[in-house]
Amino acid sequence: QLVLCAEPGGGGWEPAAALMRRRCLRSSDVGVCPLCRKVVEYGVCCAACGGWFHATESCCGEALADAFLRSGREAWCCLNCAPRNEPPPATAAASEKTPAPAALTADLASWRHAFRLLADACGGCGRQIQLARRHVRCAQCDLAFHASEECTGLSAAKVEGACSDASWRCPTCLLHETGCTVPGGVIDEDVAKGKETRPIPIINEVDEEPLDVHLPGRSAITEFEYLPQVAWRHKRAIEQRARVPLADWGGRCIAHEACSWLPATDASRGRPVRREEEKSGGPAYNNERFLLYARDCIFECNSTSGCDESCFNRVVGRGISLPLQVFKTVGRGWGVRSRNPIRAGTFVCEYTGVMLRDEDAEAAGLEVDDSYLFNLDGEEKGQVAKRRKTSHEGPSGVDARTQDNPELCVDASRTGSVARFVNHCCDPNLFVQSVFVEYSRHVHRIALFAARDILAYEELTYDYGYVVGSVQDKTLACLCGAANCRGTLV
Incomplete structure (x- = not known):
């Protein structure tokens, strides 16, 4: 709708065109900005x-x-007058005189958008549009852009096509409607193939690379199998799973004591151990299902609890709820982003794949892409990290590599969730949290939570936790571009 404003000494109200107009020269005081x-x-x-x-x-x-x-139907007041004065109503004649065009409604445009429409300014650089110069105009929001790569963000060839296309839409309108800034950028509607509650599209706004391309040492996305949860397929891993104790809460909801437990031990006979520190207990989430603090491990309610799915202590077990996208980055492969802003403490996704015993993963050698292995280190379940070590290294802990408690890892080289596409960053906006749901020992969920408030379409990243120098005669450059970038991953 149009915004009305009054002219001092004028007769009645005039439409929003008066917002950008020459002032009334009544006196020198009126013509000076306060x-x-x-x-x-x-x-x-x-x-x-x-x-x-x-x-x-x-x-x-x-x-x-x-x-x-x-x-x-409302007048505009400055910040000094707005709190103390109610604006006088507009006359019915003025409302009937000027119908409100759809392009200026608050639903279709922000105030910056409306300002540029009224001022006929370029939607890219903000400078005045000269009708004599070549420009393109969005068919949906009516914003005009100079016909240049800098203002439109398009290549020279696409700018030429936009000049002759009356149905051309600007990148902002395309982003709001399709989640992509270029036409045809959605190359796959759902990488999860319906296995998540919300579709996860694959976006390529960078180049024309097809999904079935094979990179050196990696498989194509078309050969990738999506798994919303960890799968147990290896024979020896299945045998190990039979010895993993389940978390049985006996019909009790643990929402207010989710942080009060530690993983089970041999002495506890498979039951979680209550923490000795009184201040270490309490709930893990608030009523809105936001994580309160990062802990070494937390426990969630499961099928043995006396609560239903509405319990606020069921977060990771419920799956992904954010509108995530897999998108092509510039120079760093595929990445992940969200169409909506993310508040700090929000559960984003879970790292899944095929569960393997550590010795079996090493025996596979080159058949397993080492960069997609995620370690679960013995009983120290809070110490989860991407795998970067050689086969001749010793055990990482006193309980590692024993028959009863072997090291486990998750292989996401050919199977996994959207988390396998999340890139590393030395200044990440996500962090890894160990969450026990079904089991009380050895096996937990690898959950990624928001470490801070994240903007819409900001790339999601976490620190892989590689130790520099952990692999002999091998270095891996870091391309995160953060101000505190370490330069190398290993």
Whole structure:
């Protein structure tokens, strides 16, 4: 809807075109901006005090956004007048005189968008659009862009096609509708093939590389099998699974004591051990299912608990709830992002694959891509990390490599979840949390949680936890680009 504003001394209300108009030269005081004390040649007028302001954030502040998002029947007031004065209603004649075009509704455009529409400014650089120059206009939001690679973000060939295409849509409109900034960028509607509660599309906005391309030492995405949970397929891993004790809570909900337990031991006969520190207990999540603190391990309610699926202590076991995307990065392969903002403590995804015994993974040699192995280190279940060690190394702990408690690892080289596409970063926005759901010892979920608030379409990353120098005669460069980048992974 259009925003109405009043002109001092004028007769009634006028449409939003008055927001960017020449001021009324009543006196020198009216023509000076109260904030910057400079003459206002074009600007906005407050309906309460009659003052003119430059239509900029520095002069109007948050009130500028309010001007373009208000209803057409309301007047605009500056920040000084808005809290103390109710704007007078607009006359019915003014409302009937100027119908509200759909392009200016708050549902279709932000106030910045509306400002550029009224000012006829480029949606890319923000400068004035000169009709004599070549430009392209979005058929959906009506924003104009200079016909250049810098303003449109398109290649020279695609800019030429957009100039002659009356149905061309800008990258912002495409992103809101399809989750991709280029036409045809969605190359697979769902990498999970319906195995998750929400589809996870594959996006390529970088090049024309097909999904069935084979990279050196890696398989194509088309040969990738999606697993929402860890699979037990190896014979010796299945035998080991039969010896893993289950977490049996006897019909009791542990929502308020999820952090009060440690993994089971031989002395506890498969039952979780209560922590000795009183302050270490309590719930793991709040009522909105956000993780409160990062812990060495936490326990979630399962089928043996007396609660239902609405219990706030059922998070990782419920699966992915965010609108995630697998997208092509520039120079770093595939990555993962979310279409919605993510709050700190939100569960993002679980690292899954085929469960293997550590010695079997090493025996596989080159048949297993080492970069997709995730270690579960003996009884120290909080110490989970991507695998980077050689076959001649010794055991990582006192309980490692024994018949009753062998080291386990998750192989996601050919099977796994969306987490296998999450890249490394030395300054990550995700972190790994060990979560016990079905079992009380040896086997836990490898869950990725948000370490901070994350913007929409920001790449999701976590620290792989590689130890520099852990592999002899081998280095792996880090391409994360963070300010505190270590330079190498191993």
